[in-house]
Amino acid sequence: MPEAATMAAGAWAFVARRRGGIRADWTDWVTYGYLLLGVVVMLAPVLWVVLSSFKSEGNLMEFPPTLWPEAARTVEVRGYPRPLPIYEVRMGNATTTLAQVRRVGIEAKMVDPARPEAGLITVPIEDAKPLREFHLGTENYRRLLASAGGTIWSSIYNTVFITVVATVITLVMNSMAAFALSKYRFRGSGAALMAILATLMVPATIVLVPIYLIVSELRLVNNVWGVILPVISTPTGVFLLRQYMLTIPDELIEAARMDHASEWRIFWKLILPLATPALAVVAIFSIMSRWNDFLLPLVILNKPEVYTLQLALAGYSDENGIQYGMLLAMTTLTALPLALGFIFLQRYITTGIASTGIK
């Protein structure tokens, strides 16, 4: 008790002592209350999915659901080849712990794990309660990765391929355009910039049918390139890179020209490395968008072999019935790479959004 009291006092002191040493008032309590409620609402559903993904199929079917993944506790008993599940058994007024050998109708044959030589005991099943323990089961993941002819692996491969290739092309292509628009003065540069930015007004949802036609004409339906090409020029990316390159001093370029560097060399060896911070932001947003893309792949990719992870996940419940365990494992796997990236790059991402308003 005194320990709990000290901890509570410590927590209170931690919260109440504001930066600058001013005491907390009621508005601080409201603030913390709101934020903590927010933590529950934002985090709990996702943590719940992750926890559930480690449950066995039987554990998943229970209602009310158990908070932690649980499995039957088992014990090795002399004379029996497999570990046996343990039950807490009511016998008269006392309760004992027995291991179940087999079940016959409403009765179970049990054995005392400490004295197996005493023989089988017959117990009515309503008197036996299974004993369970915390158990992180990986069978959902193992079954998922092994199942269905390995289509999950092709989905992973397709998603990674699209994300990596589209991001690399986006970075090179957009920085080339940004270089032209920031480091050359030429007639039409303003118009070119406007043309690029104007594409912001044409979201994919509005030109779905024509994009499908064009991708068909290019013979790229059911081909990963069909979802890469339409999205690799990102107007916000060009804009961000251009603004950044404007801050790179022109003298550097002039010096390079004195040394007879080609324009491409100046771009590739001089400007691109200097624009790394802006490239990082553009790369993060590109990876995020490509990994999570849904509508365009949904229209362009119609065969399971070319599915991305998002399509495989969305279409999963349609086939083989719903196997919740594998579905949950797949949801977790699909979210994992970006979630991990976010933990390390939070600052980049949030400042990137705050300064550009893009995603």
Add this chain to the structure above:
Amino acid sequence: MGSGDRGVRRWVPWLFLAPNLAIIAVFSLLPVLVNVMYSVTGSDNLWPSERPFVGFENFSTLLECGNYFDPATCSRDLFWRAVGNAIVFVPTQVAVMIGFALVTAIALNRNIRARGFFRGVFFFPVMLSPVVVAMTWLWVLQRDGALNGVLGALGFEQVTWLTDPSRAFRWSVFVTVWAHMGFYTIILLAGLQSIPADIYEAAKMDRASPWRVFTRITLPMLKPVLLVVFILAVIRSVQTFDEIYVLTGGGPGTATKMIVHYIFDTGFAVMPRNYGLAAAASLILGAALFVFTALQMRLSRGGGNA
């Protein structure tokens, strides 16, 4: 930049621009024109040369209605149900989302501990894909799910959250707010942080109440950022598709069917594919978004001068 590029040939910058402009021409500019072409031609044939010209027939089919307040009287009742849903969904979702984003941004802007942690918690659903978001909430909301488990422990009965039209609609609003509010929170937080601290100091000297500080200082100073957030939120809200498509499939019935869902169904999911109608609906949607944005910009500029 001036003298340095004097020796450079005039076409060099265009060479650097070429890949980008080519992609834009093929995948942004051309589609707008092709969309117009589709919207005035008929049949389920994808190839433009084999589509007969039908004039404004697609538009009139789409817009024809006996009574605009009753979608059942329209020749394309699903389109009007989607429009009707959007008319309720967009204002509700945008208001709830910006409301929560603003409250959260204000809370995060206070002198609090563990700000980075709290900001990360509110933001991280933005990183999740729409499919993951929908799957997560499907799992929480299913009949034997966590929400019913918690409610059951409190003595309530199990509820099927997504099979009742109005409940499914409200959950669609909630889930899309949950998924996207972090994005707007970050922008609003940046806006709040750019308000100079000495204005607040001065208000404190004058013993202004917190409410007065909020309405007289915070809101007016935040107005430009709020406007941007509002426009972005409306544009995206009108185009809502992914999360709801996976969460409810537009149902039960048509209770949560959105306009983009109608376009997707008409053009791709329902046979025979009606590209003309889908393109016409896209154009109407695009035009509505354009008019909205232009109007907002003009109104806000007018307000700024007054």
